[in-house]
Amino acid sequence: MATISAKEYIQNVLIAEIGSLRKSHPYFAFFLIAAGIEFLGKLILKIPWHDKHNPPYAFKTAINKLPGLNKYVSIDNILYKDLRCGLLHANLPGKEILLGNGTSVECLNERPIQLFIENFYKNFVDACNSVIEKIDNGDIKPPNFMNIQIQSNKTEQNDIIMLSGCSPNNI
DSSP, X not given: OEEEOHHHHIIIIIIIIHHHHHHHOHHHHHHHHHHHHHHHHHHHHTOOTTOTTOHHHHHHHHHHHSTTTGGGGGGHHHIIIIIIIHHHHHSSOOTTEEEXXXXXXXXXXXXXXXXXXXXXXXXXXXXXXXXXXXXXXXSOOOOOOEEEEEEEEEOSXXXXXXXXXXXXXXX
16 A cells, blocks of 8 residues: 655646546536645645534635635635535535636626636646645645555456545544
8 A cells, every 4th residue: 555645646636637627527626626725725734634623714724825726815705615515515506606617707706706617727726836835845744644555456447446534644
């Protein structure tokens, strides 16, 4: 079993995999970016990973402190409630957000707020790169957090990949 670093996870999953998904499935990319924003917030805050009371704090901290995402400071509550919670809990954004594919001018001062996947993804990547830079500079010292096990037996289509949120440091 291998353990990957938070930096590898940001590069390979949050940036690369969401990046490849956003063209073919832009709606699902919004789900993953919303969850990824919370992940970045937890890294910069160094808070307990699975504490059920921390998601809003982590999400809003990422919005407020990371380049790229800080353009959304004035709507962080709406993004948490209608984007993150709406998508991750109900599979639909709340009534104050419209999601679009492609690139267009985002309307952040009108309701409903209009977000477009290409703009939102670019801003998310800027935030990801900021966290990677903080890791490289030693400002953030995240533990290795995810165990990945690739089993040798194949299904008809793919290797079986097992992911665990367990960590040697019990974050």
